[in-house]
Amino acid sequence: MDPKKFKCSSCGLTADYNHFGQTPLKTAKKNIVLLEKAYTMRNPFKSNDGEFLVVGAHCSICGDVVCVDPDCSLFYSKRFCLNCASNNINEFPLPIQKEILHNCKSR
Amino acid sequence: MDSFNWERHRTTLNKIFFRDKDFIKEGTKEYDDFWLFFKKFQVYEARRKSKESHSASSSNLSSSLDIPMQYHPRYRINISIVTKDIDEKVHSHRHHKEKKKRKRKHQSYDDDFGCEDDELSSERISQFRSVILHYLDFCQKQDFVKLKKLKTEQANLPIAHYKDEIVKAIKENKVAIVAGDTGCGKSTQVPQYLIEAGFTHVACTQPRRIAAISLSKRVAYETLNQYGSEVAYQIRFEGTKTKATRILFLTEGLLLRQIQQDHTLKQYNVIILDEVHERHLQSDFLLGLLKILSSSSHRDDLRLVLMSATINLELFSEYFQGSPVIQVPGRLYPIQVQYLPIPVEEQTGKTSRLDPRPYVRILQRIDKKYPSSERGDLLVFLPGMQEITTVEGASQAYAEETGRWIILPLHSTLSIEEQDKVFDMAPEGVRKCILSTNIAETSVTVDGVRFVADSGRVKEMSYDAQYKMKKLQEFWISRASSEQRKGRAGRTGPGVCYRLYSEDDYDALADYSTPEIQRVPLDSLILQMKSMGISDVRSFSFIEPPPEGAMNDALRVLTEHGAIDSDENITALGEMLAQLPVDVAIGKMLIMGSLFDFIEPVMSVASVLSVQSPYTRSAYNNPEACTRRRPIESDHGDPITLLNLFDEWIQMKSDSRSSSRKWCKRRCLEEQRFYEMANVKRQFQDLLKDNALLAAIDDKDIPETSYKRRQRHADKKRLRELKNEERFQSRKRKVLKRTDGKYEIDNSDDDNDNADDHPSTSITSNVKDLEFKIRHDLDKLYKASSVRRNFTLRDIIMLKIILVSGLYPQLAFPDDCNNYSPDSDQIFHTKNKLFVVLHPNGYFSHHPQELEPTGREDNSLKKEGQSGHRGLLGHRHQLLTYVSLLETTKPYLVNTMRVPALQTLLLFAQSLDTNADCRRIVADGWIEINLVDPNAAQSIIASMLQLRNAWDQLLKLRLEATKNESHEGFTLVRKSKKLQHFLSKKLAEFLDSRLEYRLRRFTTLERQKLYVGPGVNDDDVVEGGFGISMTKAAPDAVKGGMKLADYLTYNCLQELEESSLSGDYLRQFWTCPVCQIKMPMTVGERLRHQAACGGSNAEETNQETAADSKTSTSIPQLQRSYHCDVCDEDFMFSAVEILKHKRTHKA
């Protein structure tokens, strides 16, 4: 489990991730799957070895690596970086549109 | 989610969703958290649904992004639970239910399972599953926020901007200095930077053990534990270091020990010395050593990083000339300073107690000025514990009246649980007022402090070399520490610092505090230097050299103890002592204990004396606890009482039916101290074994039973789990709660024997218990404890003699006017320090009657009215040995033990002087022994000479044997066994002596005219003639008389009355009780003959050793070389010895 470097293209956050894919971690409980290919690490805040933490994924439009911080990306059945989301804001349902606007402002 | 009653289906849901292999397990903390979340979520969902119906459904346009335009929160979650096995579960559950139902209908029971609506339908199941998903998503978000916060904090630390500069400086220079103030992040970040930059073995020293542990935890956390054991700590007894460790936080003392093992410290490629500005003794020494190492060619690759606060930087940069200095600004919020000098009428005089009023006024001032809605606690710096208690009382009253304050004391003698309270939170609208010693200046950091009140004073231990006395004295603090105290107010936001002194006072403060090297005894430091091969300790390049006088004092103490010789070269004993990380006195005890194979109890005593006292603060005013402790106390004094306590605790530990924790609590003892004692003892054991002073106990010969092995493995596993739990629990702060007018932690466990209910304390105490069991073999400890030892009185006396052999000359003489009643102070005198009293917490201050002199008045002598014959005649005079002298309000004797006067003085005095007939013996120039019968007096001196000779030889043999493991070593061991046997037997006789004598202490004036002076009474040097063995003798060039041994000068005392004729010129016929030789001899000659002749049992041994070691003091003068044909060996024998030797072959 050699850690690899994850870096968010939006906020610059770096972290050592342990796994990339739709399953969270090799050691994680088997009945969990992710709905996107994501970067996960062993959850450093939990004592249990099997627990994971999703740190980020690729934007489904531009492919950039983004972290899961609401200032950097959002997930609505797919991952969107905040840039692509705001560029395509009208393609989202209303509650998400509101959220995109809000997050862009706070950035 | 309507009014459906989920709770009713918990059991079923548990079977479906919360099995062992599932993400959330039934019965865990997460499981409980989930149900809390579940309830909140239901409320939230209800609200959302009602809103949704208002706003109707949004547009139905399709999206080019291929996402559902009909909004639903579930699309926002990127986690899913694999449903296949859940479906199966649900199905089987349904099936099961149906069957039951049918059955029930048959039996026509009332259907208490409710109607169809209450069924756990598949729709309900999927509803429930979606809540689990929301919960998982919620947890992910929460933890990601933590991660982000951590990373942002790291990036925002002032030091982050200097990262590249620091790494570059360290890469390009052998020594670099990083200076930064509180909060700049140097201690946590620099080691991480270095690892990232490719360094692989980074050691970072800390002055305090706690800091080493907490930093390793913090850095491991910041590196997200991704490195596993790559961030570790190591302190005196424990550590988490593994082969994979890359960053090691360790104490300064430990690094010093490592240098002792390996001068070049090959195991590290970077050494960071943190907090060097604090100028501890060991850190100053490390600076010197590492300066030498880094400039030597042995370690060109080694990098040295000094980290300090920004004070006194010039000193360090001058010491390491040419090294780059990187200065990092601290991160403190602005702090407003207010000078509030204490009015004259409230100032504390030299003797009076501190007036608490100015401190209470600070509380009032804060209440007036700042609304209670604005949070922020107060930290008050007071000189010492006593002042804390005074202010605590006064401010407690104010706190109760207003209900706006929680008063919490903080000092090092509090129990760990009590100390931890300062980290808990005050409820809304209430502030904490922490009354602290200078422990909160650097060692303990409390968050949330907004106000600081500084008394400007500190109580510090200083050392008086003349009396070898520690003094707890009050001083003004330095400007540096005044600033440090102020800084504590600005860690989390802008703050206020109230100085209870004037600005002029502030300006008059010294720049920096006195470094430790200027104010502590240097014995151990110098011994360590000597053992490292630094022969010229005076010219060692310290950053600031210690005072010359202190060095000389230390060298003198070391010479007295035999650790260095008269040329200041380290002796074999000294080498051994340097290996033991304790005071010279305690180290000597250990070595002497091993001489007599009496090491077990001696190690225990040395351990109990090396850790803080186990008594809690309430130990002496809790009558119940006192009663419970009484049976364990020993009338011999504190060291033996402590030994008994320790043994008893081990017994509690090894009995699975009793709780040692409870046992301690009921006796007002701090259990932590006993764990420490066990650890220290274990360390002594290892050290003595390493140095061959303790036979390796054949652990390996006794195979571990498989049960025991399994048990041990299970214990280890459980320990790992508990430690993990502890790690995540310890971060939670509790809220303090008001009970009985005092604030306590919610679910506090004080005065409650079932304290194990408290989760966090129980985990911590369980961790300790398990660690203890894994580290120590309880069976073995138990077998070694006194319960199984079956001490006889003689054993105890032997133990005491060994303890005194280390503690001597720490002796106190009782004052003639003592009344030996517990209501008043009993006064004692040491050789140099008059009028010291028993420490109020010691055994004898509660039982002074044990020290009351016994004996009879001798009327015949009284009539003569001679001052020298004052006092009682008896054989049971006692003196007190003590472990330390401590001056606080008075000078106190700490940890005292009563010892037989005559025997102690004769065996251990550095100098013994006699008159002509030996009835007067003066020990170390301050205590006089007056014996009645001259013959008895001479014979006890003769046995003393034999004993001390034998003791010296045994020590030499043993120390030699530790160096020789080969065949030669074996013969040495055999010899020393014989010697040991002789010595034990002789010693027992000696200790049993019932000689009657009087004892008195000289006045200073009397001490000045003790001796006859050089050239008097010294013409008795018999150069031979009689053909009998005698020890060497030479005139004493200072006192007069004759020096019969290093420590014995015969006939050098001024006679008090002219009446008795100096007996030494009279040769009288005398028969040696040992060899039966009869000859006219003077008293001096008799003594010398007896010293050489030895006891009948010792004869063989004495001859062997005398022949072997040419330097031995017992080589008789009248020996000549003699070749024995039978054993084909050359000997140095006297005429008598030759005869005797021949006789052995006949038999």
Ligand SMILES: [Zn+2]
């Ligand atoms: Zn980001």
Ligand SMILES: [Zn+2]
């Ligand atoms: Zn994008």
